[in-house]
Amino acid sequence: VPARIKLDPDFRVGPLNRRIFGSFVEHLGRCVYTGIYEPEHPTADEYGFRADVAELVRELGPTIIRYPGGNFVSNYKWEDGVGPRSERPVRLDLAWKTIETNQVGTDEFLQWCQRLDLEPMMAVNLGTRGITEASELLQYCNAEGGIELADRRAKNGHADPYDVRVWCLGNEMDGPWQMGFKTPEEYARLAEETARAMKRFDEKLELVACGSSNRSMPTFGSWERIVLDRCIDLVDHISAHAYYEPIDGDHDSFLASAEDMDRFISSVVATADHVAAARKSDKKIMISFDEWNVWFQKRWEGERKLEIRETSALIEDVYDVEDAVVIGSLLIELIRHTDRVAIACQAQLVNVIAPILTAPGGVAWRQTIFHPFALTAKYAHGVVLQPAVSGPGIDTQRYGEVGALHATTVWNADAGELVIFAANRDRARDLDLTVDLGAFADLKIIEHLHIADDERRAYNSPEQPDRVVPKPGASTLNDGRLTGVLPAASWHCIRIA
Numbered sequence: 001v002p003a004r005i006k007l008d009p010d011f012r013v014g015p016l017n018r019r020i021f022g023s024f025v026e027h028l029g030r031c032v033y034t035g036i037y038e039p040e041h042p043t044a045d046e047y048g049f050r051a052d053v054a055e056l057v058r059e060l061g062p063t064i065i066r067y068p069g070g071n072f073v074s075n076y077k078w079e080d081g082v083g084p085r086s087e088r089p090v091r092l093d094l095a096w097k098t099i100e101t102n103q104v105g106t107d108e109f110l111q112w113c114q115r116l117d118l119e120p121m122m123a124v125n126l127g128t129r130g131i132t133e134a135s136e137l138l139q140y141c142n143a144e145g146g147i148e149l150a151d152r153r154a155k156n157g158h159a160d161p162y163d164v165r166v167w168c169l170g171n172e173m174d175g176p177w178q179m180g181f182k183t184p185e186e187y188a189r190l191a192e193e194t195a196r197a198m199k200r201f202d203e204k205l206e207l208v209a210c211g212s213s214n215r216s217m218p219t220f221g222s223w224e225r226i227v228l229d230r231c232i233d234l235v236d237h238i239s240a241h242a243y244y245e246p247i248d249g250d251h252d253s254f255l256a257s258a259e260d261m262d263r264f265i266s267s268v269v270a271t272a273d274h275v276a277a278a279r280k281s282d283k284k285i286m287i288s289f290d291e292w293n294v295w296f297q298k299r300w301e302g303e304r305k306l307e308i309r310e311t312s313a314l315i316e317d318v319y320d321v322e323d324a325v326v327i328g329s330l331l332i333e334l335i336r337h338t339d340r341v342a343i344a345c346q347a348q349l350v351n352v353i354a355p356i357l358t359a360p361g362g363v364a365w366r367q368t369i370f371h372p373f374a375l376t377a378k379y380a381h382g383v384v385l386q387p388a389v390s391g392p393g394i395d396t397q398r399y400g401e402v403g404a405l406h407a408t409t410v411w412n413a414d415a416g417e418l419v420i421f422a423a424n425r426d427r428a429r430d431l432d433l434t435v436d437l438g439a440f441a442d443l444k445i446i447e448h449l450h451i452a453d454d455e456r457r458a459y460n461s462p463e464q465p466d467r468v469v470p471k472p473g474a475s476t477l478n479d480g481r482l483t484g485v486l487p488a489a490s491w492h493c494i495r496i497a
């Protein structure tokens with residue numbers, strides 16, 4: 001079936017926000033313990049962090065990492081996680097009903113970020129705690145010496161401030177599952193006053209107010225309005241979270257999950273702009289899509305009922321080829337919205353619904369979803385262009401008709417490289433793609449990689465860690481026209497220079 005992309009370098013969305021290639025480390029299951037951190041592991045560095053995992057994180061290429069939760073943060077006492085390890089208390093984390101040993105805390109995480117050249121994005125507890133604790137954590141992280149909290153940090157081994165720029169004002173405070181769940185009015189007041197206190201310390205901090213936990217929350221839309229009505233002058237971003245899975249076997253809608261993300265982003269932008277308009281303000285609130293992924297939540301419902309236990313495997317989804325295509329398409333959607341999405345974090349980084357899996361004491365490997373993230377993060381630099389995309393539609397139960405071809409293009413003027421990211425979301429039909437390169441007609445194809453497989457349920461494992469990897473795709477370029485075949489349910493990264 002024919003499908004077409006037409007390019008014009010003058011049609012620009014804006015500069016690509018590289019912070020959309022963020023990830024997330026939560027104290028949940030084995031994300032931290034036996035994930036990034038395992039002192040007994042053969043590859044552990046002098047700080048107890050796994051070097052094999054660090055290597056894969058570098059290859060994955062995230063830019064910013066959110067920490068320490070998630071639901072975990074809403075009952076977390078950050079003070080438990082600093083100071084001599086032998087004196088740190090063992091606590092119950094009631095969010096995930098787990099024993100938390102506190103062997104990793106703020107200093108260990110921030111120093112790990114420094115070693116890997118990752119920007120940290122910290123969340124404060126606005127569930128069971130409030131303004132004082134948030135402001136004290138901020139001072140512990142960012143204050144210059146001479147005050148008690150900065151001196152405590154120095155005593156704990158880090159005299160220099162960490163200078164964390166991005167702070168989340170709580171997590172999913174609209175969700176009844178959250179410790180300290182709040183009405184929008186309650187949260188708006190607390191976020192407002194916490195933001196005010198944090199900005200008194202440093203008015204250039206970037207603050208993220210909690211938005212909705214997903215687009216079907218009962219308060220979606222009004223939550224954002226009420227929160228921003230109070231906080232618009234104090235915060236820079238509002239969060240959005242979304243997880244996707246095939247519901248009742250509906251794989252057509254699942255492959256079109258980016259449609260939900262598109263509607264989510266557009267609604268939040270409209271709400272934020274409405275609040276600004278009503279206040280005669282020009283402020284453009286940006287979205288921090290700080291949790292997104294494929295998550296088979298139905299499978300997890302059984303685990304949720306478990307009793308309190310030691311840290312153990314939780315929600316370790318194994319991803320297949322189709323999941324990787326959806327992840328590639330969700331990244332395309334985030335890029336398409338670069339004018340209003342400032343930050344995005346795939347949730348999470350290791351073991352917990354993650355691109356990287358580990359065996360305790362053993363190997364670490366790349367899941368299928370690792371690949372579209374790594375390729376997109378590696379090659380998407382520069383300016384996002386707005387291509388004209390046309391082709392057949394697919395009928396979906398959840399979203400009606402959506403285009404089978406989903407695509408975006410990023411122009412890296414410094415490298416003279418144009419990258420086309422495309423997904424064929426049709427499960428049954430191949431697309432015969434034609435790209436009219438317009439002013440880019442003189443460029444040549446450097447590489448076309450794709451993720452496609454006749455066996456859509458194929459996945460990677462320690463026995464077959466490279467069962468699903470990007471493979472060369474089929475395209476040719478003649479007279480300013482690129483032509484190629486995008487197999488049914490596939491994702492593509494085509495580099496032209």
Ligand code: AHR
Nearest residue numbers: 026070071072171172347
């Ligand atoms: O990422 C897993 C969980 O999903 C997070 O802790 C929470 O914020 C969300 O509901």
